Amino acid sequence: MSFPKATEMAHELVAKRIRKRSCVVDATAGNGHDTVFLAERVGPTGKVFAFDIQEAAIEATRVRLEEAGHATQATLKMESHEHLGAHLPKRHHGHVQAIMFNLGYLPGGDKSVTTRWDSTMAALRTSLELISDSGIITVTAYPGHREGGEEANAIVQFGRWLDPREYRVLQYHFLNLTNDPPFLVAIERAPE
Numbered sequence: 542m543s544f545p546k547a548t549e550m551a552h553e554l555v556a557k558r559i560r561k562r563s564c565v566v567d568a569t570a571g572n573g574h575d576t577v578f579l580a581e582r583v584g585p586t587g588k589v590f591a592f593d594i595q596e597a598a599i600e601a602t603r604v605r606l607e608e609a610g611h612a613t614q615a616t617l618k619m620e621s622h623e624h625l626g627a628h629l630p631k632r633h634h635g636h637v638q639a640i641m642f643n644l645g646y647l648p649g650g651d652k653s654v655t656t657r658w659d660s661t662m663a664a665l666r667t668s669l670e671l672i673s674d675s676g677i678i679t680v681t682a683y684p685g686h687r688e689g690g691e692e693a694n695a696i697v698q699f700g701r702w703l704d705p706r707e708y709r710v711l712q713y714h715f716l717n718l719t720n721d722p723p724f725l726v727a728i729e730r731a732p733e
């Protein structure tokens with residue numbers, strides 16, 4: 542038995558918030574692991590919107606969804622997540638149960654194409670408006686490389702300065718591992 546990795550903890554937290562029929566977002570589809578996880582949980586009556594800027598990622602996600610038999614409930618968008626609001630039908634605004642960000646570059650792909658702190662911040666600001674009262678945003682950040690370090694710092698600052706009367710923010714971070722391991726930030730609406 543050992544502590545879950547940041548990505549595993551993100552799944553644990555999200556799994557508690559979503560059910561069949563939920564509307565959810567994968568803001569960084571990548572190789573499709575998180576999209577398939579979400580699609581399995583929400584079932585064919587739910588809805589997953591998955592975003593990525595790379596054709597290779599959208600294609601890998603499409604194949605993985607089809608292999609898992611969950612393609613019908615997913616809509617894949619080759620768009621930057623900073624345009625999340627514009628690409629999500631209005632009826633879902635304020636009703637999204639989970640928005641997952643798994644930052645960085647496409648594993649096995651072009652390492653120079655990575656998430657960037659400015660577009661990630663824009664997407665997070667929009668995400669705050671999109672989640673339901675019981676919704677959750679998860680962000681797995683990778684401070685171990687240069688671009689990732691800057692982005693990870695921006696996320697911590699973003700979370701720290703959110704009004705606690707409106708949102709609650711937690712950080713899940715291994716304190717004593719070397720090489721700046723990935724960490725998780727999760728955001729929920731504050732209870733009334």
Ligand SMILES: C[S@@+](CC[C@H](N)C(=O)[O-])C[C@H]1O[C@@H](n2cnc3c(N)ncnc32)[C@H](O)[C@@H]1O
Pocket residue numbers: 568569570571572573574575576592593594595598620621622623643644645646647648654655656657660
């Ligand atoms: C670590 S991977 C995601 C892993 C994925 N969630 C999975 O389960 O396989 C990060 C992804 O973010 C994508 N990305 C980079 N900038 C983006 C942006 N502005 N909007 C959406 N996706 C972006 C990259 O192309 C890459 O595929």
